[in-house]
Amino acid sequence: MATGSHAGWHSDVWSSLYYGCALRLLASLCFLLIISGIETNPGPGPSTRQAKISTTGELVTQKSIDNVISIEEIKGMFSSLSQQIKKSTEVLRTEIEQLRHEGSENHKIMNETVEKLKGENRLLLTKVRYLENQNRKNNLIFWGIEEISETESKEVSEQKVRQFLVNKLDIECAVSDESLQIEDIFRIGKKKTNDTGSQDMRDNGEMQQKPRGILVKFGRYKHKRIIQTAIKGKKDRISTVRISEDYSSEVREARKALMCFSDELKLKNPDCKTLLLFDSLKVGSDIYRFKASDKSIFCTNGPQVASPDQ
Template sequence: MSTITEMSPEMAQLFQMMKTELHQQTATITNAVTESIIHKIDEKLQTIVEENKYLKNEVQRLVQKVKYLDGQNRKNNLVLHGIKETENNPQELFDLIKETINFLDIDINIYETNSYKRIGKRQGGNKIRPILVSFTSFQKKLKILKNKTKMPKPTYITEDFSKETMEMRKNLQEKLKEEKLNGKDAFILNNKIIIKDTTDAEKRKREASISPNNTNVYSPTGGSNNVSAPPKLHKTNAFEYMRARSVSSTAKPPQKHNA
């Protein structure tokens, strides 16, 4: 019985060619299947990446919206600090608020507030909880805030900011202190440090002192410090001129009568 080892050279060569071709076909099929799978995975991943990108943008939009709504909700709020907790009911608490704000020469009525309460849980010792007051009018809140320096110590007034804004303003205050130490005229506005350009301001001031009205003035007497303006030109009113021409052209000449 013949075996593979007993194959003729022609058969052995044919067998080797078939084996090689089979390997090549297997590799081709494997690569094609692999590429197809990778392509499908890439498509699914691309879809997931796009969805993830959309969701991130949506989350950022919602976060900004929440921040805006939170800011609007705190817009008319003020926080009173250092007022001893001697009240036993809401009416007594409002009387304390009213008495404190009276130091600013400002009177408030209960209908000018939306709500008022102590912030946090009652604690022992000398810990005094601040009072959060929400006003019905932003103008009322602004008026109180402008006069906050009249508050007797140790009481004081602050605006109602979120923890994130308070941390941001804390960092801004440190930066503001550095700017002022460097001799710059700076202040905080809308959670940003604004630095005035004192050079331009002084330049405008000097220019204004040279020409107070910033206009050219005509002086009949002249002088080295005066700037002469050209005299007014006598302009002809075109409409009056055309009207006069029209009347003169339509006027009939007087007729002669024969004797």
């Protein structure tokens, strides 16, 4: 009895194990079918852009793909823009070099033009000064002839000059204009007091003033030469009157400086012989000129010398 019971129990156990394993196997198959995600009819495949898979195996979305394309496009735009900037920079550099070269050439041409104009200006200035001195060629200035009034007429001034020429220089032809023609005559400068600063009084009590010079323009150069020749040997008779050439301001400045220079030379060497000729000074065989730009005196056939003021 016991044996029969034991055999029946044993059979029931094996049956239970068999059916349990079968059920578990079936359940496992069903589970595998469920989780496998296999579709019996998957349908048409996804679009090409949607089918792109990232390196991680994940599906790349439409938005991320668009972003990737936009960045690539921007990079291309930057690359193209960089190339354009590079080309523009090269063109600009070439134009700058060309302008610099043209500017250098223009500067050179301008300097040459300026120097040429300076030379022409110096030449014109020399001609103007020459013409001015030629216009003064027949002129003489009489200093020290009495002046009674500032409103002295030309007729009165001419009468005084002619009387001086006849009485002091014995020039008889100076009586009439036919023999000694005077084209123009007038007082020059402003009324000045005596150089001493004293207030000399006339008999009527009026203050004595230094007379202004009388500029006389003779009709012919030889009439002027008659007077200059007559002065020689009669300086003692005309001690109160001085007669000088009518030079331009530039020539007067040069002559004044050259006369000072001549005095300095004579102080150093009393035997030194000098001769003032228009705007130059002759010392032996050397000719000295005055340079107005730096107030210096130079030898035309030798080295420059110091200004007479030094």
